[in-house]
Amino acid sequence: DAKTTQPNSMESNEEEPVHLPCNHSTISGTDYIHWYRQLPSQGPEYVIHGLTSNVNNRMASLAIAEDRKSSTLILHRATLRDAAVYYCILLVRYDKIIFGKGTRLHILP
Amino acid sequence: DADVTQTPRNRITKTGKRIMLECSQTKGHDRMYWYRQDPGLGLRLIYYSFDVKDINKGEISDGYSVSRQAQAKFSLSLESAIPNQTALYFCATSDVYGYTFGSGTRLTVV
16 A cells, blocks of 8 residues: 655644645555544544645645645644644545554644 | 444443444445544554445454444444453445544443
């Protein structure tokens, strides 16, 4: 399985943008880049995914490097409720998720 | 109702007992999964099923078994529970757009 590398933890101030990086230098052409997050005491929830182009939805934006070897999840205006562990995952369609350790995001009030 | 429902939410059981964790979904997805999470660690895949007749072992299937009773139901059994199976267990379903997880079952084996 292609692997991802994320920082163990990050901090951000409330109401400021947050950029969560992910490196995936061994990504293959069929791998989709998915982001999930896990809030305290909850199951993971889907955030966003993309293949080659940048993607936006109501939760976040996903910026994908031109060579696809890295990506960045952007939370435009962090709130305290965005404090969670964020997982960057490479998935071939219909494949199973193998989780890494993710990035623990702390939001400072 | 939640898309993916896990029962029970919490359970304490004794070493050596057989226990079943249940999962049902209303998403209409064929694919279902069981993960466990230990404190401070990520999620590890126990078993997965791509349709009713398909069952596959994941990263850590020893000591566990599963049953896919219907498209909507996927249960996880611990045949003889041991303390190091104390963990948070998550069920999930998926389609081409992504995964949906349940709220988890917190299992304690004493």
